[in-house]
Amino acid sequence: ILIPSLGLVLAFWFYSARDTFKPEMLRGKRVIVTGASTGIGEQMAYHLARMGSHVLLTARTEARLQNVVRRCLELGAASARFVSGTMEDTAFAQHVVREAQAVLGGLDMLILNHVGASYFGFFDGDVEHVRKLLEINFLSYVAMTTSALPMLKESEGSIVVVSxxxxxVGFPFTVPYSATKFALDGFFSSLRQEFAIQSINVSITLCILGFIDTERAVRAAAEVLAERPAPRDECALEILKGAALRRRELYYRYSSTRLPLLLRDCAAELLDYLVRSRYRLPATPGA
Ligand code: NDP
Incomplete structure (x- = not known):
């Protein structure tokens, strides 16, 4: 197992090292960032602002978005605006894209990052919750992509999907959330294939993140996850680098995401065990 794994790591390293990122790549680019009021989305907005992009930000909380827009302008954004609303409503998702057309005259990058609230615990059987989460975390991504595609085709732009x-890989205690993230992989990896067949030059970067130190994630999981979260500003920058380089997939951090996933095809049960061993589990009654 060790020698093929080492070969794969070297091949991936060679593949990743083939081009280098420069902040100028994003200067003047017209970018939508969803879920930009907090967490990784907020940090991506600040990095884009420093690089001189035009940013159109969205989330539900207007007051937070106002602050993020103000900070983006201080940091040097070419322009910064927001549209507030909920991604439970596909009409709102489409409205955000129309707004980009109206105020930016086109779009170079669509960053799909928002995530609806869910619980951390054993699956409770609430089918309506799964449906609602699919609407927020998956269907709105599909709706925004569909609406944005004509503009992205014109600019030969990029779609970034934060997963x-x-x-x-199956994760305990986040069953509805995991289902929505697997759905994103199915949709966007298949769409990428169709783009290749049709010679559509729009890149799709699927971002596979480990545990990141955003307030929501730390509140939900810090006590039960036996690992330290990675910094959200660094994570945000790595996503933008991967997107600018038109990577197919981006793994952050590599050691806690890509390396364990190498086991998936050759030792799936070992990987499942390693995933479970990340949690500090309470003793099961009767066990
Ligand atoms: P946060 O909870 O910090 O941010 C989520 C964002 O989504 C906020 O801006 C929130 O704003 C917005 N949002 C929530 N509900 C809705 C809604 N119904 N409609 C529109 N916007 C909404 O999340 P993170 O920064 O931690 O996560 C960002 C991405 O990274 C997500 O896709 C997540 O799955 C992924 N990820 C994060 C990890 C982590 O450990 N942090 C690990 C792996 C992946 P508002 O409440 O104002 O609407």
Whole structure:
């Protein structure tokens, strides 16, 4: 197992090292960032602002978005605006894209990052919750992509999909969330194939993240996850680098995402065990 794994790591390293990122790549680019009021989305907005992009930000909380827009302008954004609303409503998702057309005159990058609230615990059987989460975390991504595609084709732009390790391997305690992230992989990986067949030059970067130190994630999981979260500003920058380089997939951090996933095809049960061993589990009654 060790020698083929080492070969794969070297091949991937060679593949990743073939081009280098420069902040100028994003200067003047017209970018939508969803879920930009907090967490990784907020940090991506700040990095884009420093690089001189035009940013159109969205989330539900207007007051937070106002602050993020103000900070983006201070940091040097070519322009910064927001549209507030909920991604439970596909009409709102489409409205955000129309707004980009109206105020930016086109779009170079669509960053799909928002995530609806869910619980951390054993699956409770609430089918309506799964449906609602699919609407927020999956269907709105599909709706925004569909609406944005004519503009992205014209600019030969990029779609960035923020996903998770929980969208590549089964995770306990986040069953509805994991389901929505797996759905994203299915949709966007298939769409990428169709783009290749049709010679559509729009890149799709699927971002596989480990545990990141955003307030929501730390509140939900810090006590039960036996690992330290990675910094959200660094994570945000790595996503933008991967997107600018038109990577197919981006793994952050590599050691806690890509390396364990190498086991998936040759030792799936070992990988499942390693995932479970990340949690500090309470003793099971009767066990
Ligand atoms: P946060 O909870 O910090 O941010 C989520 C964003 O989504 C906020 O801006 C929130 O704003 C917005 N949002 C929530 N509900 C809705 C809604 N119904 N409609 C529109 N916007 C909404 O999340 P993170 O920064 O931690 O996560 C960002 C991405 O990274 C997500 O896709 C997540 O799955 C992924 N990820 C994160 C990990 C982590 O450990 N942090 C690990 C793996 C993946 P508002 O409440 O104002 O609407």
């Amino acid at each position: 998770s390790m929980a969208g590549k």
